[in-house]
Amino acid sequence: MVKLIARTPLDGLTPVTIGTVTVTEVTLDPMTMIAPFKNQLAKVDALLKAGDGVGFPAPNRMESSDGVRILWAGQGRALLIGADAPAGLRGLAALTDQADASACAQISGAGAVDALARLVPVDLRLSHFPVGQTARTFVNHMAASVTRTAPDAFEVMVMRSMGQTLIHELTEAMTNIAARNA
């Protein structure tokens, strides 16, 4: 039997530090997409709260509790990260394993918001986009999920196949910001 070596989506591409901004990889495992069936949202929410301590998130929000996070991921969909979906959800929601589907990078440090603002067409100022806020939007031309995890840190998630493009875009924006601040 051939022994295969598992590689993370951004293996060899991160970490990157330019100026005061750093990009590191975030591994999302396990990650499950939860899409409640019609009229089952309340039951799904209650089961999630009982099982993992986080409810089904409101649009544009991330909830976290004790290492488990749940991220709004579009109309009627959420991503549960860091814990398996409670067994009782089967039959109430569509559950899809997404652990290997996404590449996720954390961009942090003073000026991270300025670098990201060059790529993302959303107002990312802290007053408009507080910690725990998430947005389905674009990073340049690429569909992405952008979440603020701290006042100067964001997580950017794209399709796994777009990981290299993501790091390229972020590096370019960080280089430009660093040159401007030099």
Next chain:
Amino acid sequence: MRITCPLCGTRDRREFTWQGDALAIHRPARDAGPEAWDNYIHLRENPAGKTRDLWYHDPCGTWAVAERDTVTHAVHSTTLVTEVPR
């Protein structure tokens, strides 16, 4: 032009795709007759002014009906397709 996604809030137009006249969600009954179906499939208004059309918010996958003005480019309101009375 900026459009308000009923879930995500006001976003740039580049995040949206135009999906045709909002008439598309008012499908006639199966036995409505050839004239109603002919209207539904082929006939569209081409107004200079207020119009209702469907927009798809690409990153979040939401369909919305937008009431907007083809003359001024103002977007007056957007509604989730699932909340439009049919």
